[in-house]
Amino acid sequence: MNLFEEIDQVKKELPKFKTITKKVEKYSFNGYQRFAIVTYCICFCLGIILGNLFPACGSSSSLYAVECMSREFNFSLMIFVWFISFLFCLFFFAIGHIILLLTSINDKLGKR
Amino acid sequence: MNLEDQGKKVETEWYNHPTIVTNCIIGLIAVIIILSQSYAVNHHLSTSDIFISIFNHNSIYLLSLVYFVFLKFSFGKKYFNYLNVFLILLYFLIMVTSLLTVFQSFSLTTLLSFAIHIILFVYLFHTFFRGTRVWKEFNLQQSPFNEISNDGYFYSVMILSIIFLAVNLISAVTFDGVILSLLDCFYVILFSRYVYLYRVFMDRKEKVGQRENLFDVEKVVDTMHDVGKKVENFVEDVHLDQAIDNVTEMVSDLKEEVVSQLSKKDTQGIKKKKVESQKKGNVDKKERKNVSSKAIKSIKKDQDKGGE
Numbered sequence: 001m002n003l004f005e006e007i008d009q010v011k012k013e014l015p016k017f018k019t020i021t022k023k024v025e026k027y028s029f030n031g032y033q034r035f036a037i038v039t040y041c042i043c044f045c046l047g048i049i050l051g052n053l054f055p056a057c058g059s060s061s062s063l064y065a066v067e068c069m070s071r072e073f074n075f076s077l078m079i080f081v082w083f084i085s086f087l088f089c090l091f092f093f094a095i096g097h098i099i100l101l102l103t104s105i106n107d108k109l110g111k112r
Numbered sequence: 113m114n115l116e117d118q119g120k121k122v123e124t125e126w127y128n129h130p131t132i133v134t135n136c137i138i139g140l141i142a143v144i145i146i147l148s149q150s151y152a153v154n155h156h157l158s159t160s161d162i163f164i165s166i167f168n169h170n171s172i173y174l175l176s177l178v179y180f181v182f183l184k185f186s187f188g189k190k191y192f193n194y195l196n197v198f199l200i201l202l203y204f205l206i207m208v209t210s211l212l213t214v215f216q217s218f219s220l221t222t223l224l225s226f227a228i229h230i231i232l233f234v235y236l237f238h239t240f241f242r243g244t245r246v247w248k249e250f251n252l253q254q255s256p257f258n259e260i261s262n263d264g265y266f267y268s269v270m271i272l273s274i275i276f277l278a279v280n281l282i283s284a285v286t287f288d289g290v291i292l293s294l295l296d297c298f299y300v301i302l303f304s305r306y307v308y309l310y311r312v313f314m315d316r317k318e319k320v321g322q323r324e325n326l327f328d329v330e331k332v333v334d335t336m337h338d339v340g341k342k343v344e345n346f347v348e349d350v351h352l353d354q355a356i357d358n359v360t361e362m363v364s365d366l367k368e369e370v371v372s373q374l375s376k377k378d379t380q381g382i383k384k385k386k387v388e389s390q391k392k393g394n395v396d397k398k399e400r401k402n403v404s405s406k407a408i409k410s411i412k413k414d415q416d417k418g419g420e
Contacts, residue, residue: 003130003183004313011192014245051209056168058213059221060296061280061289063148063165064155069283070221072213074164075206076171 032096036089043085051078130309134180137302141177144295145170151288169292173299175202196240200233207233221283224276228269228300235265235304239311262311269304273297 029037051074057063058072126132152166179199182188188195210226234257241247252258280293347353 002313003134004310007183007189007192008313008317010186010189012190012194014193014197016245017249052212052216054164055216057165058217058225059280059283059289060169060292061284062286063169063292064151064157064286064288068165070213070217070219072168072222072225073209073216074168075209076168077164078209079171079205 030096030100032099033093034096036092036096039092040085040089043081043089047078047081047085050081051075127305128309130306130313133302133306133309134183137299137306138177138180140295140299140302141173141180144173144292144299145177147288147295148292151292155286155288172202172206176303193240193244196236200236200240203229203233203236221276221279224272224279228272228276231265231269231272232300232304232307235269235307239307239314242311242314243317262308262315266304266308270301273300273304 054074054077055071056074056076057068058070059068062069126136148166148170152162157166176199179195182195183192207226207229210222210229214222214226216222238252238255238257241252247253274297277293277297280296281290284290284293
């Protein structure tokens, strides 16, 4: 059987855009989560700036030469900064989520 | 190379078989990464150069390798659409970075690189989102880039990558750079071939779907035709036309009888009414006579009483 035929039989459909937006709208962020989101946005821009500041050698033909023929945007550095900032912000986002869960449990216990 | 005309002979050539193409891409990426690292060690490059340049050159290949390796497993096949979203995002970032590179160092190589990446991004976007909810929700069928044929996209990428290879070979200083440039060109052509094969598969799937829909309509027409023939045969067998004629005759006879009876009843009714009216008239006359005679008698009595 063709690879694409196998995939066509098994593949899962993408979620609707409206369901994603509805889920995001329903979720309420607390202080820690907002801090994490803002920090990630700043790190996102920082990654782009660093990629531009530290360019890499662009042409494959002069990759091992003494002088590089053309410099290009450092894509790998940008991805690296994004990945590290994502892990850092995810940590703070998780702390905020735990605090949210604890406050909701406290509220429910208080009502009883 | 027109796959649609070849029909069942598509899967015989290696460049028309998706599994072989994906295997070649995985092998080629592995060779590129290993060779680039070995060349870096041979040329005694510093760690900073390796991390900045070599890793930057190989990062795209590493991420593409993740995509193609996942395709080999059932997990990747199940979440194929999600992997495609990841690939499209990756090539969008590559397109943006190549645009920034054009501003950073304007040259023929950067312009060609930008052109290849922008065409690849548009090609990926209009191929991998076919048949998905994104295609329907955002009405991508009406996109002007959808009108460009599959062959147009593939051959434009191939020609641009060959020109890019030629420019790279002209500016090549080391033999290692020549090998890497060739391998890069092969990767771009194989990758665009993979996208081409997927679009051919999707076009074939759409055609089969349209044929099935047409077949349903034809089936309905055939069944209606069969039903009509069966009805005609039934009518002939049962001599239904004669029965219908008999029924119509009986109905017309009944109608005439009813009409005649109604008319008879009417005439009888009229006669009765006449007789009754005559009788009434006679009775009335008698009553009038009695009343008038009584009145005359009473008047006479009054007159006699008055005379006396």
